[in-house]
Amino acid sequence: MNDLPSDLEKELMELAPAKPSDEFTARLSEALGEQGNLAVINRKTQEDAKILPYPGQIGWGIAAAAALVAGILGAAHYFQSQASEKFANTPVMEWSATPAAHHAEGNPLVGTPASWHPTGSKTILVDVRDEGVVRDPVEPPSRLLRYQYLDTTTYTGNDPNSQMQMAVPREQVVRVKMEPY
Amino acid sequence: MNLRHQEPIWREWFKKHGARLLLFARQQARNPADAEDIVQEAFVRIWRLYGHTGEVAPGLVYKTIRRIAIDFARKDIRRLGREEKADNFYKLEHGSSQWFEYSLEKEERHQALENAIKQLSPKHQEVLMLKTWGGMTFEEISSTLGIPLHTAASRYRHALQNLKASLSKLPQ
Numbered sequence: 001m002n003d004l005p006s007d008l009e010k011e012l013m014e015l016a017p018a019k020p021s022d023e024f025t026a027r028l029s030e031a032l033g034e035q036g037n038l039a040v041i042n043r044k045t046q047e048d049a050k051i052l053p054y055p056g057q058i059g060w061g062i063a064a065a066a067a068l069v070a071g072i073l074g075a076a077h078y079f080q081s082q083a084s085e086k087f088a089n090t091p092v093m094e095w096s097a098t099p100a101a102h103h104a105e106g107n108p109l110v111g112t113p114a115s116w117h118p119t120g121s122k123t124i125l126v127d128v129r130d131e132g133v134v135r136d137p138v139e140p141p142s143r144l145l146r147y148q149y150l151d152t153t154t155y156t157g158n159d160p161n162s163q164m165q166m167a168v169p170r171e172q173v174v175r176v177k178m179e180p181y
Numbered sequence: 182m183n184l185r186h187q188e189p190i191w192r193e194w195f196k197k198h199g200a201r202l203l204l205f206a207r208q209q210a211r212n213p214a215d216a217e218d219i220v221q222e223a224f225v226r227i228w229r230l231y232g233h234t235g236e237v238a239p240g241l242v243y244k245t246i247r248r249i250a251i252d253f254a255r256k257d258i259r260r261l262g263r264e265e266k267a268d269n270f271y272k273l274e275h276g277s278s279q280w281f282e283y284s285l286e287k288e289e290r291h292q293a294l295e296n297a298i299k300q301l302s303p304k305h306q307e308v309l310m311l312k313t314w315g316g317m318t319f320e321e322i323s324s325t326l327g328i329p330l331h332t333a334a335s336r337y338r339h340a341l342q343n344l345k346a347s348l349s350k351l352p353q
Contacts, residue, residue, distance in 0.1 A: 008345055012313045015281045015291055017204035024203075024217050025195065031225045032191065035232065040187040125190075130238055143238045176231050178241065 061126045061150050065167040072166050116164065119156040126150050126169075133178065140179040147172045191228055198239045201314045204280055205243055208306045209250035211257055213278040219249045243315060243325050247307075297347040305340035312337050 005013070029036060131144035152167040202220050210216040223245035231237045280298070283291040298306065311317045311325060322333040 006341070008341060008348075009313070011290075011294065012309075012344075014284075014287075015294060015314075017200040017314055018279055018282050020195070020199045020203050020217075020220075024221075025192070025199070027217075028191075028195065028221055028224060029189075031221055032189075032228060032232075035229050036189045036191050040189055143241075145238075176238065178238075 061148070061167075062169055065150060065169050068165055068167050072164055075164060115158045116155045118153050119163075120154040122152050123170075124150045124152065131173070134175065140177055142175040142177045145174045145176055147174065191232055194237065195224070198242070201310075201316075202239070202242055202246060204314055205307070205310050206246050206250065207278060207280050208303070208310050209247060210253060215250075215253055215257075216278075219246055219253060222249050239315065240317065240321055240325050243311065243317075247326070293348065293351055294344075297344050300347055301340055301343055305336055305343060308333055308336040309340040309344075 125147060127148040129146045129148070131146050133141050133143050135141045149170045149172065150167050151170055152165060155164045155166070156162065157164075199220075202224070203216060206216040206219045206223075207213060210219055223242050227237055227242050227245055231241070279295070281291060281295050298309065301309065307326060308322055311322045312319070315322075317325065319330055319333045319337070322328075322337075323330045326333065328336075
């Protein structure tokens with residue numbers, strides 16, 4: 001069987017389904033009520049959007065995260081090389097895998113120079129992938145959804161103009177039961 | 182300065198899938214108003230159950246739309262038995278509903294395609310909808326519609342053949 005789409009199929013795919021009206025979306029919002037607000041997404045400003053232009057582009061997100069981490073390590077190396085007693089004694093490589101925990105305590109991060117403090121953090125949902133259906137002999141079948149987040153932390157130094165950002169990619173797998181009733 | 186604000190995930194989800202869901206509901210329903218009611222009921226029902234996870238597989242909503250559309254049709258049959266005039270009203274409304282957006286340069290052709298799609302049998306229409314605009318595989322379609330895999334594939338093939346035949350009758 002030929003899997004390539006025929007001319008007719010291509011023509012059909014060109015047809016875009018009519019979009020729901022704004023009134024209809026408003027109706028949905030009203031019907032969902034408070035439950036519609038349980039899961040939220042952090043809307044980025046235009047400035048933030050430049051860092052991550054499109055949520056589906058996880059490749060960019062990971063590349064940006066890697067670049068930021070490399071930048072931080074480079075900055076740490078620079079501080080060490082200043083031969084300052086204060087900085088030389090600072091253990092720069094003791095990064096925690098869960099920076100969010102440190103934010104909660106409001107402490108400067110372990111391993112960063114004492115002059116750098118976390119001033120903000122945000123979690124961005126970068127992508128959601130449907131991993132397919134998992135069948136279980138006992139429970140109803142469920143769908144595996146893989147969420148990819150970017151936990152971004154901003155650090156500010158003593159000089160208010162000096163800022164660093166660190167982004168750590170994080171994944172979460174959720175099972176959604178498929179029996180709606 | 183941080184100007185971020187939070188937006189419910191369902192809005193993003195609905196922006197992505199809403200038009201396709203509504204198209205499927207329009208095909209299943211007897212009139213555009215019913216189609217919106219069906220999508221609303223199906224979406225709200227599913228999102229209340231699973232929305233907290235932030236993502237819902239569209240197949241679940243398609244399946245629910247179909248179930249609710251069947252309930253609506255049953256109610257309609259009872260109602261139409263009482264009011265014969267309603268049938269004429271339905272035909273009038275159904276004919277005026279537009280399923281697709283037309284591009285300016287291909288408006289005539291798109292109109293012809295839509296008319297040809299509307300002439301297909303409902304069984305062919307629903308498979309065509311899920312495959313072409315729902316982006317589903319035949320396996321997913323067979324699960325959503327509760328039909329064997331080969332039936333889904335052959336309905337799709339027949340839908341395309343009928344469309345071709347219908348379009349070939351048009352003046353070029």
